[in-house]
Amino acid sequence: MKRFALLGEPLGHSLSPLLHKAIYRQLEIDDASYRTVELAEDRLKAFFSGFRVGGFDGVNVTVPHKANVIPLLDEVDPKAQLLNAVNTVHRIDNRLIGHNTDLLGFAYSLSSNEVSIAGGEFAIIGAGGSAQAVGAVFAEGEAKQVSILNRTPERAETLKRLIQEVNPAVKVELVDAQGLAKRAKYLDCVVNTTSVGMAPNSKETPLESAICEQLFSPETVAFDLVYNPLKTAFLAAAEKQGAPTINGLQMLVAQAVHSVEIWMGGNIVAHVDMNSLVRDLEKAIK
Ligand code: NDP
Numbered sequence: 001m002k003r004f005a006l007l008g009e010p011l012g013h014s015l016s017p018l019l020h021k022a023i024y025r026q027l028e029i030d031d032a033s034y035r036t037v038e039l040a041e042d043r044l045k046a047f048f049s050g051f052r053v054g055g056f057d058g059v060n061v062t063v064p065h066k067a068n069v070i071p072l073l074d075e076v077d078p079k080a081q082l083l084n085a086v087n088t089v090h091r092i093d094n095r096l097i098g099h100n101t102d103l104l105g106f107a108y109s110l111s112s113n114e115v116s117i118a119g120g121e122f123a124i125i126g127a128g129g130s131a132q133a134v135g136a137v138f139a140e141g142e143a144k145q146v147s148i149l150n151r152t153p154e155r156a157e158t159l160k161r162l163i164q165e166v167n168p169a170v171k172v173e174l175v176d177a178q179g180l181a182k183r184a185k186y187l188d189c190v191v192n193t194t195s196v197g198m199a200p201n202s203k204e205t206p207l208e209s210a211i212c213e214q215l216f217s218p219e220t221v222a223f224d225l226v227y228n229p230l231k232t233a234f235l236a237a238a239e240k241q242g243a244p245t246i247n248g249l250q251m252l253v254a255q256a257v258h259s260v261e262i263w264m265g266g267n268i269v270a271h272v273d274m275n276s277l278v279r280d281l282e283k284a285i286k
Contacts, residue, residue, distance in 0.1 A: 002032040003055070004263065007047070007069075008062035011036045015281055016060060019256050022280045026272055029264070041068055048072040052094050058263040059089045060256075066129055073098045082166070083132045088259040099262055102133040105255030106225075110137070110189075112274070113246050115221055117141025121186045123175075124148050125206045126193035127155035130225050134191050135159050139166035147175045147183055177207060181214040189221040190238075197224065197232040205233040216241035227252055228285050249285075253277045 006016045020034035037059075039047055044065060051059065061069050066085040070076055073089065076098040080086045086098035110117065122138050124131050127150035138146050139162075146163055150156040153174065160172045175183070180190075196206040207215070212234070216222060222238030227248035235245040253274050261268040 002057045004034045004058050005037045005056055006060045007037050007039055007065055009038050009040055011038045015284060018284055019281060022277055023257060023260050044068055052096055057091055060259055061087050079103060083136060085129050088262055090262050101255040101258035102130060103137050104258040105251040106134055107137045108254035109246060109250040115189050117143050119144050120188040121145040123180055123187055123190040124193055126150055127159040131159055131193040132162055134193055135163045136166050139163045139170050143170055145171040147173045147180055149175050149180050177211045181211050184215050187220045189223055191223040192234050193225050197234050198226045199228045202229045203233055205237060209237055212237035213241060216243035218242040224248060230282060230285055249278050249281055
C-alpha cells in the first residue's frame with residue numbers, strides 16, 4: 001500500500017482527500033491511501049524523520065508549511081527553490097525531494113481556458129505564496145506587463161523582484177486600485193490571489209464594485225484562485241460586466257494530478273479526465 005498525506009494547519013474540511021481518491025479511482029490505483037495530517041511547526045521535524053524512513057511515500061504541503069519544510073528536505077527542484085515554496089514532497093528510498101506544482105496547476109488552468117500569456121498584460125491582486133507561483137508563470141510565459149496590487153507594499157516589491165528574476169524583459173508595475181483601473185483596456189486577465197471572498201466571508205471582494213465596473217469587460221478575464229464558493233463576489237462582479245471568469249477549482253485539480261504524476265511516475269496528466277475531477281469537487285462544494 002502506498003501512503004500519501006496532506007500536511008498543514010488548520011486543514012478543516014480540506015477537499016484534497018476526496019480529490020486524490022477520485023484521481024486514484026480514475027487511474028484504477030487501488031493500493032494507495034491519502035489522508036490529512038494537521039501539524040504545528042514544532043512537530044514538523046519529527047514528522048519528517050518518520051516520513052524519510054518510510055512513513056509515507058509522498059506528501060502535499062499547504063499553509064503554513066510550504067517554506068517551513070524546505071530545510072528538512074534533501075533536494076528541492078529549481079522552481080520550488082525560486083518560490084521558496086514546496087507543495088509536493090516525494091520520497092525516493094530515504095531521500096526527500098521537494099517540488100511546486102501550483103505553477104503547473106495555474107498554467108494548466110490558463111491554457112485550458114485559452115488565455116495565452118506571451119505578449120499579454122496581466123494583473124495580480126495579492127503578493128503571498130500563490131501570487132509568486134502566478135507571477136512566475138506570467139514571467140516564464142513571456143507576458144509583456146504585470147501590474148501588482150497588494151495591501152503590504154514590501155511584499156509587492158518582493159513579487160516584482162521574483163518576476164524580473166525569472167524574466168527581466170517583463171515590465172512590472174506596483175499599482176493601487178485606481179492605477180489598476182487605468183490599465184483596464186490593456187489587461188488580458190486579472191487574478192485574485194488573496195483569500196478575500198473565501199467562505200465563510202463570501203460577501204467580501206478584493207476590489208470595490210466601482211473598480212470592478214471600470215476594470216472588467218468581455219475582453220478581460222477574471223481569475224480567482226479561491227474555489228469555495230465556486231462563484232466568488234469578485235467573479236460575480238466581473239461577470240456583471242460581461243467578463244469571462246475562471247475559479248480556482250481547475251488549478252486545484254491540476255496541481256494535485258501533477259503531484260500524483262511526481263509520486264507515481266508515467267504520463268498521468270495526459271491520462272486523467274480533469275473535467276470529471278472538477279465536476280466531482282463541484283458537487284462536494286455546492
Ligand atoms: P498567503 O497568506 O501567502 O497570501 C495571502 C495574500 O492575500 C497576501 O498578499 C495578503 O496581503 C492578501 N490578503 C489577505 N487578506 C487580505 C485582506 N483582508 N485584504 C487585502 N489583502 C489580503 O496565501 P496564499 O497565497 O497561499 O493563498 C491565497 C489564496 O489562494 C487562498 O484562498 C488559497 O486557498 C488560494 N489558493 C488556491 C490554490 C488553488 O489551487 N486554487 C492554490 C494556492 C492557494 P498582505 O501581503 O498585505 O498580507
